């Protein structure tokens with residue numbers, strides 16, 4: 001195992017324990033990978049939310065995947081800055097969220113109106129209707145809000161913009 | 163800036179979240195509605211996460227091989243530097259929300275300013291925490307409006323809460339020699355400079371919630387220097403029980 005790209009590919013096997021359809025690379029949790037001249041690997045990760053209980057598990061899972069593939073000299077480093085943003089979710093990750101029944105974040109985090117909860121219409125991931133209502137800004141995990149669809153009447157999670 | 167001054171500064175930053183997070187955690191299973199139960203415990207989780215990040219930094223800076231848990235659970239009351247408002251018992255939901263509002267309106271302004279300082283850790287931490295605190299602030303603001311402009315009962319309760327809490331808001335804007343030393347080295351904020359912005363915002367929201375802004379009389383002080391209310395010992399007894407009884411326990 002020698003290149004940054006190969007290590008990054010391995011890390012795609014590590015998924016978020018709270019949203020198992022997404023891996024830590026497409027979520028933007030893995031910020032960088034560097035392989036030193038002696039084959040030593042440094043993986044830099046950043047937490048989604050300060051209190052995200054998944055971070056420790058993610059760190060352990062990364063260690064496990066690297067070890068399984070014969071990488072023994074590695075270090076997992078946590079970086080706070082720049083802070084994680086939903087803008088880093090790849091398009092593929094957004095589509096996977098939608099298919100799992102979680103509405104992906106709408107708009108860019110730099111838009112203050114979004115951060116203030118004045119979100120534009122959030123489409124129902126089941127029927128696609130934009131007639132939806134926010135039930136609560138806080139949902140089943142730190143990264144989600146709770147919505148309901150006014151057309152198909154189903155509740156759903158919205159991956160909120162930060 | 164001495165290492166001791168920096169440590170006090172970091173504790174002033176970590177302990178608000180640690181202690182208020184402990185208070186809010188007690189709402190788990192007791193919220194007035196499931197959504198509110200989840201909202202307050204999510205907020206508590208954000209606070210505890212933020213405290214963890216700062217206490218890790220305390221441990222690194224101290225260099226004695228202790229970790230964030232040692233700093234969270236093995237200090238005595240006088241070594242905590244949180245604002246007194248954070249340690250007050252939760253009261254009813256109106257009291258909890260009124261505190262969340264007054265605190266997060268200040269904390270948000272504080273973090274906005276802290277995110278611009280030159281110290282890399284402080285600025286990075288502030289930018290991260292700010293994203294979360296914006297949501298807490300929005301949540302509390304919505305509820306102040308609903309309760310203030312709600313029924314006679316909800317209006318009365320939240321007004322009473324604000325009247326009690328007001329005396330604890332002076333501490334937000336205190337500035338002592340330790341703060342000054344930290345500001346000088348680019349890792350802190352003169353909180354006094356946030357007062358007019360905070361008052362303006364709070365006044366506007368309370369007025370639109372048909373609530374009366376309490377008059378400034380005298381203000382409680384002491385938490386930032388380790389002098390706490392009678393509630394703190396009880397809170398710590400509960401929070402520290404496990405680590406004190408089974409030192410080094412892990413899960």
Ligand SMILES: [Zn+2]
Nearest residue numbers: 124127149152
């Ligand atoms: Zn629908």
